[in-house]
Amino acid sequence: MARHLVRVQKKRRGDVRVILGSGCETGSGGKCTRSERAQARENSREIRRILKNGKVPVRVCGKSCLVGRDGKRGKIMHAKFFLIQKGSDRKVVQTSTNFMDNQMRHAQDLIVVPDRGLFRFYEQYWNRMWKRQWGSWGGSDARRSQFGSANGTVGHAYPRVGRDPVIKVLNQVNCAGKGRVRLINSDPLLRGKGASKRKYLLVSVLNRLRREGCDVRVITKDREPFGKVRTRNGVIHNKVLLVDARFDGQQRKRQLVFTGSHNLRSDATRGTSDVMLRVERPWVYRQYVTYFDQNLWKKLGRKS
Structure with a gap:
């Protein structure tokens, strides 16, 4: 390279x-x-x-x-x-x-x-x-998340001052009429600094979405407890969140892809240089959900 x-x-x-x-x-x-x-x-x-x-x-x-x-x-x-x-x-x-x-x-x-x-x-x-300076972006998260030119495109820059945007995204999902939520994360989600709070915020919202009717699935590198949410683990390095559900108060279903380099850890949220990207384009979502369901989920579920 x-x-x-x-x-x-x-x-x-x-x-x-x-x-x-x-x-x-x-x-x-x-x-x-x-x-x-x-x-x-x-x-x-x-x-x-x-x-x-x-x-x-x-x-x-x-x-x-x-x-x-x-x-x-x-x-x-x-x-x-x-x-x-x-x-x-x-x-x-x-x-x-x-x-x-x-x-x-x-x-x-x-x-x-x-x-x-x-x-x-x-x-x-x-x-x-x-x-190596935040300049006018310092002190708050207000300018560390910005919309792109295309409809539904957003960039989130890290480290953050407040809560991880991923938690806010999940809290905006409405599973009425069912929906799909897919999460891939290669870093241990439930260990390390801030693990107990992260477990409460992330696992509780994922289980709530499951109870409300969404098909929620999680893939991580290591085996980790996620309540009744279906999980599988394997050799992965992706950091992806997929949403196919009502979102942000709207009645129509939206298909969102969140991807980038950000791991869902408190120390990563508050101390690591990272970017997470949101794209809202149906054909991009189809590519990612097929990758999740067919290339990863099915293969990780096979007995060796």
């Missing part, structure tokens, strides 16, 4: 800039060993060397690029997206993958959104990460 970016810089003579995280995000056993952390540091140094030799400006965030609610930087820079501009075309490329060889063995997703308003939001967030 680094060498390809260098080639783009030389061929296009364009403005290619890169923000990198450093350190080990997730090790083979869920936590990084000393050797895995050392290897991650070595990989980061090699990537920086390639980019700098290719005259590609690079900024490294050893921790979160931006401070959280407590005024401190979280553990990692976790955002994974590209911004591509060519002439009047502007595209946001949002993914869950870290672009490492071992990540290719995990379930991942990537979406390309040609939306000028969304591009502007992402660019403003990227510039803040580059400068």
